[in-house]
Amino acid sequence: MARAWHLKSRPQGTPTADNFALEPLDLPRLDDGMVRVANRWLSVDPYMRGRMNDVKSYVPPFAIDAPMEGGAVGEVVESKADGFQPGDWVLHMAGWRDEAVLPAAALNKLPDLGVEPQAFLGNLGLTGGTAYFGLLDAASAKEGDIVFVSAAAGAVGSAVVQIAKAKGMTVIGAARGPEKCDFVCSLGADAAIDYSEGPIVKSLAAAAPDGIDVYFDNVGGDHLDAALALARRDARFALCGMIDSYNSGQPASLRYIMRIIGMRIRLQGFIYTDYVPRLGEFYRDMGGWIAGGQVTARDTVVDGLEAMPEAFLGLFSGANTGKMLVKL
Incomplete structure (x- = not known):
């Protein structure tokens, strides 16, 4: 049965x-x-x-x-x-x-x-599609951008890292512990931050001394706050999940939230199903990257x-x- x-x-x-x-x-x-x-x-x-x-x-x-x-x-x-x-x-x-x-x-x-x-x-499903449309549409990421990705060793984050590199971006990923940071680097990330070692804002400042253009948020909390602190003028944030608050139900306290105004930061929330009519485009590009070895799982x-x-x-x-x- x-x-x-x-x-x-x-x-x-x-x-x-x-x-x-x-x-x-x-x-x-x-x-x-x-x-x-x-x-x-x-x-x-x-x-x-x-x-x-x-x-x-x-x-x-x-x-x-x-x-x-x-x-x-x-x-x-x-x-x-x-x-x-x-x-x-x-x-x-x-x-x-x-x-x-x-x-x-x-x-x-x-x-x-x-x-x-x-x-x-995975990469050809909800998680890969979330990464693809969030990075390239919601965040309008483009070649030459400096991208910060939270939960970069996870399903969505690891896809974001690889798509960004395939598109010619500089990528900084955050993960927990040296093993996961090594994994993020193996995907092509230019730097990996171990968020368990200390304040993320300090680690991100060291990895991106010139700031960031794009933030892909899977976590919220101090990751989002660090991205606000290091955002450059006209930075774009794609917000698809804030797992840091899923169980507590409490919103994060954002110390650097006022920088949204001064730096003209664009925060865009999105959901995978928003893009179902464009799945053909996603299958074309992601299928090509997988076939060419640029995206692995x-x-x-x-x-x-x-x-x-x-x-x-x-x-x-x-x-x-x-x-x-x-x-x-």
Whole structure:
């Protein structure tokens, strides 16, 4: 029988295993226009923490005692829908479970780009698309810019580093610990800041004595404040996630916020789904960079549906380098 993770209670602060329960899942009948999919790869992403709160946002909150959702890649095992047949690989949002029956409209057949299927949850998926559109559109980054990236060893941040280098930019990435900083440098970053060693603003000032033109924010907090302190005139900030506040729910205190006015800094919030109509452009460019070796991936893989909450909670303790995935 199919199984799915349910949200049993809304977390107060950092989630714990007690907030989740793995339960049997009754699948709907396979009617005309429906497809049954066996999931092979599941994604966990920081934005899911916000959906665990009962607040209005750009996506509805998870319901209590109901299956959770998230990005997944699976294989069609049975189909009553035109255009889908057993053996097809598809991308969809019925994650946190091992099997799903979905209408054909909820599935995207994976294009043949010569990559492993799980890449469509990483550099060719939401994380890579977030990096691509955030850097090049929301932040209007261009050749010659000095770019600062927070959480540069994570899924989105590591993609930002590589896209920026492919576009001829100078890149400074922040990560925790020497191993992750070495990873950031291996991606081509010109410098890596270990934020656990002391105030980020001092480290960033040393790495970027002339300041920064672009900041890609995954963290918020003192990373955002340091970027404000070192921003040059007309700097552009792309804001896609502030994981530093996801569990506390408290906004950061920004000492250098007044520099937004004097330096004419542009702060642009954005969401990946804003750019769905432009995914063809993204697949073209990212597919080319992957094929040419300019963009690579390092995934952190956890095995088994039972380990899904463990993988999710690992996002908040730095357990992942690159994309965190669950393999079924």
